[in-house]
Amino acid sequence: MMSPEMSDERENIRRFSVYRIIEHLALILLFVVLAATGLSQKFYTLGISQSIILALGGIDTTRVLHHLAAVLFTVLTFQHILVNVIGIIFEQWDTSMLVSFKDAQDAVHNVRYYLGMAEQPARGGRYSYKEKFIYWLILLGGIQQILTGFILWFPVVTTKYLPGQFIPAAKVVHTNEAMLIFLLVGIWHIYDSMFSPEVFPLNKSIFTGYAHKSQIEQANNSGKHTG
């Protein structure tokens, strides 16, 4: 479909800074490590889980890797929150990533459009409701994973202050939320940035930092922002 690097340089629009590109790459890496070492523990009876864990050097090593990635993920998440809060407050950064009532309207509008009940798709802001949905689910879900993960890693500390039942409950939340995020990323985010007809085979803007002008126009027309 689109190939920004082959188009005129002037038609490319800077969409992501180098910081965001590195942040996203780090997130991909940690997501893969956490999902591989975590979900293989959740679905421990599956052959592939056994293979992964044995290949990583056994269950103890797998858990060490998961904890290591979890610490890095925690750092990544909190620096993200810190940087953005500081940016919004002191640098007057664009707050277009925050959820608004319009996003709900856009969602309803888009379903109507898909069903042929509206002429045009919803015209979103800088980020569409779909992008916001996945962003906030990963961010809030990530924070929840950090909290429940802490409980599971340090059950003795947790039960000093909380009832014992929090441990198995945290396990239910941690493992199910992990699966939820995994499916969300696996089904929607991958579809949206790879298999969606508008961007197929890959929307490279988060890796290059640039989006093609026509790409953004098209995304706006179809009620969808790329990136």
Added chain:
Amino acid sequence: MIGVVLIVSLALPASSSYGQGIADDQENKRCLKCHGEHGSVKKFPDGDFISTYVDANTLALSVHRSLQCTACHKEFTDQRHPDRAFRNKLQFRIKESHGCRDCHAVETLKSRAIHEALFKKEGAGEAVVCTNCHSAHAVTHIAGGNVSKSEEQYCLRCHASEKHMTFKSGETLSVRVKVAELRESPHKNVGCSDCHFGFSADDHPRMRFRSERQYRLSLSEICRRCHYDMYSKASEGIHYAMLSVGKLEAPTCIDCHGGHAVSSLGSNRLGIVQKCKTCHSKVYEVYAQSVHGGALLKENNKDVPTCIDCHTSHSIKDASSSDFRETLPGTCSKCHSNETIMGKYGLSTDVVKTYLADFHGVTIGFYRNEQNDGQKRYQPDRPMAVCTDCHGTHDIASVSGIGVQTFKKTLQKRCLQCHSNASENFPDAWISHYKPSFTNAPLVFIAEQFFRIMMPLMVIGLLFQIFLHIWRYLVNR
């Protein structure tokens, strides 16, 4: 060799006059005047010779001691001492042997298969000499003329009565065989020398052992000859390992199974426990108080485990080894996953499943897989809690019997063994083998239900969006 003696005893007709006193001394004395002296020989033309010496003492002990010399040596009298000519020693012996048949009728002799066979050989021209087997003047008296029908009977002539063997250590051991025990044992059809090899009617080797223990250890080696499978299993066990480092008190075959009263112990559940108690009396006392031991000892319950159901009988592992420890969930599940057995006592069969699905169970499962993986990466940092860590081993009690809450209070102590500083809340992290429900674990239950509804809703929603998106895209084109 045994046969020889049996033949000797059989060959003695009941009508013979032995045992009725010493023969006419006068005649025998006259003969022994010369024949009682060493040095005189009878020569044969082929250069061979035979001593004419007769040991008066041997003769006096023989079954023929009441006979006069001339009863067998018929050609000789006081006055007559013919100088007979023989081609060789064999011919002499054949001739002399024929004299036996004057008293021992051929038909009677033939009643024994071996004699019949010999007579057949004789008919075919072979030389048959009675004294080859029975000897001549030394034909001995066996048990007052009773006939030994079997090897066992032969051995029991001495071993049925109280006799002792002495060891270098000064210990003594009764070698009396309790016949009734032997008859009831599974070995009732096994001959004495099948086990006590080297011993026979002719051979009774004199063995000197340092101690009774050493003697018993040597006896256990006998069992290997037939029960090699069990022996090799036992050789993998901890008792054998103890023996091999010189701890001679470790039990071998006969210590558990007995000797002449040998038994497999398999179905004798009370017997098994008593056997182990011999050495492990402290464990027994604890076990007897437990839910398993109590049921066995008080009601002879067939469902509860005895020692060997958990420890196995021959290849007994070191109970303190991680290898043994990690097989414990499997060991307990043999009964606790069995719905038929558990149903009788209203116990849940979910216990093993819930354990295996939790942190400790999953980890143990992986440890075992890592071990089986064979890449020697198996080095667990610390032991994982298994069934016995919470429930106890030999002192295992019924949780419903003492109450779940009381049990949980004692649980904290057990948790503390690995989880230092564990608070009293900590044991509640384990929701007691129950599936979470609103009453027993509301927090867990609600979380589970939330995701149960959310997960499919979200996936269906996402897929629906994708479907609509593609559909609209195609329509627009």
